[in-house]
Amino acid sequence: MIRTLAVVGTGLIGTSLALAAARQGVTVYLQDSDASAVRTAAALGAGTPGPPPEPADLAVIAVPPSLVATVLAQQQARGLASTYTDVASVKYEPERAVLAQAPDPTRYIGGHPLAGRERSGPLAARVDLFQDRVWVLTPSRLTSRTALDRALSLIGLCGAVPLVMQSKAHDDAVALTSHVPHVVSSLMAARLGDGPPQATRLAGQGLRDVTRIAGGDSRLWSDILQANAGAVAGVLTGLQADLAELLTALRDLAGPGRRSARSLDTVVDLLDRGIAGLEELPAGHPGRTPHPASVRVRIADRPGELSRLLTATAELGVGPEDAEVRPTDGPPGDLAVRLTVPTAVTGPLLARVTAEGWDAETDGRPAHAATAPSASG
Numbered sequence: 313m314i315r316t317l318a319v320v321g322t323g324l325i326g327t328s329l330a331l332a333a334a335r336q337g338v339t340v341y342l343q344d345s346d347a348s349a350v351r352t353a354a355a356l357g358a359g360t361p362g363p364p365p366e367p368a369d370l371a372v373i374a375v376p377p378s379l380v381a382t383v384l385a386q387q388q389a390r391g392l393a394s395t396y397t398d399v400a401s402v403k404y405e406p407e408r409a410v411l412a413q414a415p416d417p418t419r420y421i422g423g424h425p426l427a428g429r430e431r432s433g434p435l436a437a438r439v440d441l442f443q444d445r446v447w448v449l450t451p452s453r454l455t456s457r458t459a460l461d462r463a464l465s466l467i468g469l470c471g472a473v474p475l476v477m478q479s480k481a482h483d484d485a486v487a488l489t490s491h492v493p494h495v496v497s498s499l500m501a502a503r504l505g506d507g508p509p510q511a512t513r514l515a516g517q518g519l520r521d522v523t524r525i526a527g528g529d530s531r532l533w534s535d536i537l538q539a540n541a542g543a544v545a546g547v548l549t550g551l552q553a554d555l556a557e558l559l560t561a562l563r564d565l566a567g568p569g570r571r572s573a574r575s576l577d578t579v580v581d582l583l584d585r586g587i588a589g590l591e592e593l594p595a596g597h598p599g600r601t602p603h604p605a606s607v608r609v610r611i612a613d614r615p616g617e618l619s620r621l622l623t624a625t626a627e628l629g630v631g632p633e634d635a636e637v638r639p640t641d642g643p644p645g646d647l648a649v650r651l652t653v654p655t656a657v658t659g660p661l662l663a664r665v666t667a668e669g670w671d672a673e674t675d676g677r678p679a680h681a682a683t684a685p686s687a688s689g
Contacts, residue, residue, distance in 0.1 A: 326374030381409030
């Protein structure tokens, strides 16, 4: 159980967890090398500026990875708390440094809440930032049971889900799922400065999705990349090999004369591997694309009938880009329209098109029109 909490570092993560703990009745004390950040966090209701009058139950070291061991050693020497954790996104090197520098490493357990925002600083903090998010704990060979229990209590106060891992395994995983994506996002955003003057006016959702995380604090991210350089370099090496293969194929396809079918197969294979990779994400993850379903609608050879169908489906978010039109094996001129949609949309879509008078089916199950199609639409 945690009654008192000390937070060293009142940025986004430190202030957010302080807000969450304070809401649960924990007495929170705030420290930061930036006095204005402490005042801002306190004004938000995250806690009281300054150290606690007696050692807190738990201290959270919310500083960049390269500073974790130094700050922890200083605070342990001052008797800030009886147990300690941190929230840095790299765990192996900080753990090694803590084991070497801290006065009592048995009172420390590494931690990393997998939550964040594109904005930084205390004003970006949210009391629900960690709700239902994974929070990794990386106990060392010396970590005491008390330190583990206190860290688990903090995770519970914040509404997060604990996951215990070894520090090296954690760093290898986040290199792939967090650190390299940030690098790739930054590289893509950097290319915008080299594009034609009108290019950014054509920016769509795809570019926004890719570059969304590129706006993070460059000083913090350089610290993260330095601390996890080996694992990040390993992932980037594999990405470099894929890019080299793709470049070879694209240059062949762009060249004069006969183009190799193998080059097109290479492009398709890389794209298909990307689709397959999304299937590795847990069900319900926002990055995972739902399995599509098909609704097949038969329309008569009548002027404006296809336009009428697309108008009827538009309010369900189904548009021309989701449609494929082919002749049917029925009366001459009739068309079969295949609509590819998320599985959740198939029911409402079937109901809508049959109510408008068309015969439709999905996964081999027919749904017949309830009324004759309107001549006027």
